[in-house]
Amino acid sequence: xxxxxxxxxxxxxxxxxxxxxxxxxxxxxxxxxxxxxxxxxxxxxxxxxxxxxxxxxxxxxxxxxxxxxxxxxxxxxxxxxxxxxxxxxxxxxxxxxxxxxxxxxxxxxxxxxxxxxxxxxxxxxxxxxxxxxxxxxxxxxxxxxxxxxxxxxxxxxxxxxxxxxxxxxxxxxxxxxxxxxxxxxxxxxxxxxxxxxxxxxxxxxxxxxxxxxxxxxxxxxxxxxxxxxxxxxxxxxxxxxxxxxxxxxxxxxxxxxxxxxxxxxxxxxxxxxxxxxxxxxxxxxxxxxxxxxxxxxxxxx
Amino acid sequence: xxxxxxxxxxxxxxxxxxxxxxxxxxxxxxxxxxxxxxxxxxxxxxxxxxxxxxxxxxxxxxxxxxxxxxxxxxxxxxxxxxxxxxxxxxxxxxxxxxxxxxxxxxxxxxxxxxxxxxxxxxxxxxxxxxxxxxxxxxxxxxxxxxxxxxxxxxxxxxxxxxxxxxxxxxxxxxxxxxxxxxxxxxxxxxxxxxxxxxxxxxxxxxxxxxxxxxxxxxxxxxxxxxxxxxxxxxxxxxxxxxxxxxxxxxxxxxxxxxxxxxxxxxxxxx
Numbered sequence: 173x174x175x176x177x178x179x180x181x182x183x184x185x186x187x188x189x190x191x192x193x194x195x196x197x198x199x200x201x202x203x204x205x206x207x208x209x210x211x212x213x214x215x216x217x218x219x220x221x222x223x224x225x226x227x228x229x230x231x232x233x234x235x236x237x238x239x240x241x242x243x244x245x246x247x248x249x250x251x252x253x254x255x256x257x258x259x260x261x262x263x264x265x266x267x268x269x270x271x272x273x274x275x276x277x278x279x280x281x282x283x284x285x286x287x288x289x290x291x292x293x294x295x296x297x298x299x300x301x302x303x304x305x306x307x308x309x310x311x312x313x314x315x316x317x318x319x320x321x322x323x324x325x326x327x328x329x330x331x332x333x334x335x336x337x338x339x340x341x342x343x344x345x346x347x348x349x350x351x352x353x354x355x356x357x358x359x360x361x362x363x364x365x366x367x368x369x370x371x372x373x374x375x376x377x378x379x380x381x382x383x384x385x386x387x388x389x390x391x392x393x394x395x396x397x398x399x400x401x402x403x404x405x406x407x408x409x410x411x412x413x414x415x416x417x418x419x420x421x422x423x424x425x426x427x428x429x430x431x432x433x434x435x436x437x438x439x440x441x442x443x444x445x446x447x448x449x450x451x452x453x454x455x456x457x458x459x460x461x462x463x464x465x466x467x468x469x470x471x472x473x
Numbered sequence: 474x475x476x477x478x479x480x481x482x483x484x485x486x487x488x489x490x491x492x493x494x495x496x497x498x499x500x501x502x503x504x505x506x507x508x509x510x511x512x513x514x515x516x517x518x519x520x521x522x523x524x525x526x527x528x529x530x531x532x533x534x535x536x537x538x539x540x541x542x543x544x545x546x547x548x549x550x551x552x553x554x555x556x557x558x559x560x561x562x563x564x565x566x567x568x569x570x571x572x573x574x575x576x577x578x579x580x581x582x583x584x585x586x587x588x589x590x591x592x593x594x595x596x597x598x599x600x601x602x603x604x605x606x607x608x609x610x611x612x613x614x615x616x617x618x619x620x621x622x623x624x625x626x627x628x629x630x631x632x633x634x635x636x637x638x639x640x641x642x643x644x645x646x647x648x649x650x651x652x653x654x655x656x657x658x659x660x661x662x663x664x665x666x667x668x669x670x671x672x673x674x675x676x677x678x679x680x681x682x683x684x685x686x687x688x689x690x691x692x693x694x695x696x697x698x699x700x701x702x703x704x705x706x707x708x709x710x711x712x713x714x715x716x717x718x719x720x721x722x723x724x725x726x727x728x729x730x731x732x733x734x735x736x737x738x739x740x741x742x743x
Binding site for chain 2: 201228286300410414451454
C-alpha cells in the first residue's frame with residue numbers, strides 16, 4: 173500500500189473519525205442503491221404475491237373460484253383433511269422421498285466415479301456429458317419417456333414381446349421413471365462439485381493410518397461430501413414434491429401429485445382458496461427443508 | 474486433485490463403478506436419442522420406422538401457431554434475460570461488495586427464495602397477484618414473471634464469481650484516481666464478465682424451459698413454445714412434436730457449449 177502514502181488526503185481522512193463515519197455511511201447508501209431496483213422488484217413481484225397466497229388461503233370463495241374478501245374462513249384448511257387430499261399428499265411425499273433416495277443411491281457412485289478419474293480431461297469430458305441433460309429442456313426430456321412408453325413405443329413392445337411388463341404409460345411407475353429421469357442430473361452435479369473440491373490427501377492419510385478402504389470412505393469421504401449430498405437432495409426433493417409437468421404428461425387420473433392438483437384448483441376445479449392452502453403447506457415443508465439445509469452449515473449450492 | 478496411488482479404490486470396486494457409470498449415461502441418453510431418431514421417421518405413427526424423412530420438420534416450419542409461439546418465446550426470453558441480468562448483477566454486487574447496509578440480510582434471504590420455491594407455487598402466487606392488482610394477463614405478465622425468477626439465478630452466479638475476485642484490484646484502480654464508474658467499467662465488469670454471461674445464459678435457458686409459470690400467467694392468444702408444445706403433448710404424441718423437441722434439444726446443447734466457452738474464458742482470467 174505504498175500508493176496510499178503518497179496521498180496525504182487519504183491519511184487525514186483516516187485520522188478524522190467524523191469523516192470516516194461519513195464515508196462509511198456513504199458506502200452503506202451505495203450498497204443500498206445497488207440493491208434497490210432488484211429489491212423493489214422482488215418485493216413487488218415475489219414477496220407481496222407470497223403474502224397474497226397466504227391471505228387467499230383464508231378467504232371465502234366466489235362462484236368463479238376466485239377469492240372473496242368479505243368472509244374469512246378456515247374451510248380451505250379443513251378440506252386439507254379430506255381423504256382424497258391426504259392420499260395425494262401422501263403419494264407426493266413418498267414419491268419425492270423415494271425419488272431423492274434413489275437419485276442419491278445412483279448418483280453418488282456415479283459422481284464418485286467421475287470425480288475419481290485420474291485424468292483432468294476425462295473428468296471434464298464426463299462432466300460435459302452430465303451437463304447436456306442437465307441443461308436440456310425438461311419438457312422435452314419428459315416427452316421422450318412418453319414416446320418410449322407409448323402403446324407403439326419401443327419399451328411397451330419389448331415388454332409385450334418378453335411378457336415382463338404391460339402398459340406402463342399413465343401409471344405410477346411411469347411417473348416415477350419420469351421424475352427419476354428428470355431430476356437425476358440435479359443430484360449428480362452438486363455431488364460431483366463436493367467430491368471434486370475434496371482434499372483427497374486426507375483419505376490417503378487415513379489409509380496410511382491403517383483404515384480400510386471402506387472405513388476411509390465412511391469416515392472421511394462421506395462426511396466431507398455431505399454438503400453435496402444435502403444440496404443434491406434438496407434440489408431433487410423440492411421440485412419432485414411440486415412436480416407438475418411429469419405427472420401431467422406421464423400420469424393418469426390415479427397418479428395425481430400435489431403439483432398438478434394445485435394447478436387443477438386454479439383451472440378446472442375453480443377453488444382458488446383451497447389451491448392456495450395446499451401451496452402454503454408445500455411452502456412450509458420447503459421452508460423446513462431449507463432451514464435444515466442451512467443449519468447443517470452447507471452454504472454451497 | 475485426483476486420486477493418488479495410496480487411496481486407489483480396489484480394482485473390482487472401480488470396475489463396478491465404471492459399469493454403473495456407463496449404465497447411467499445410457500439411461501440419460503437413450504430416451505433422447507430414440508426421440509431424435511423418430512423425428513426423422515417417415516411414418517406418421519410414432520414407434521414405427523417409416524424410412525428417413527424430413528417431412529415433420531417441413532410441417533413444423535409451416536405450422537403458423539407454432540412459429541408464433543416460438544417468436545413469443547424468443548421475445549420473452551430476450552427481454553427477461555436482459556432485465557434480469559442487469560438487476561441481478563447489481564444485486565450480486567450489492568450483496569458481495571457492500572457488507573453493511575440497511576436490509577442487507579432480508580434482501581439476501583429474499584434473493585434465495587425464488588430459487589428454492591417450487592415452480593407451481595410461484596406460478597399461483599403470481600397469478601393471484603396479477604388478478605389482485607387487476608393486471609391484464611398477456612405477454613407482459615409472462616415477461617414480468619420470468620424476470621422475477623431470473624433475477625435470483627443471475628445474482629447467485631454473479632455473486633459466486635465476485636467471491637473469487639480479489640477486491641484489492643478495485644482498490645488499486647481507485648487509488649490511481651479512477652472514478653467509481655471507471656473502476657466498474659474497466660476493472661470489475663471485465664473480471665466478473667464470465668459470471669455475468671453465465672448468469673445470463675442460465676436465465677435464457679430457464680426462460681425458454683418454463684412451462685408451469687407461463688401456463689398460469691399467460692393471457693388469451695399469447696403463449697410460448699414450451700406451453701404450446703405441452704398442450705400438444707397432452708392431446709397426443711405426433712411426429713411433429715418429435716421434430717420440435719429435437720430442435721429444442723439442439724438449442725439447449727448449443728447453449729451448454731456456449732456457457733462452457735464462457736467458463737473457460739473465466740478460468741483464463743483467474
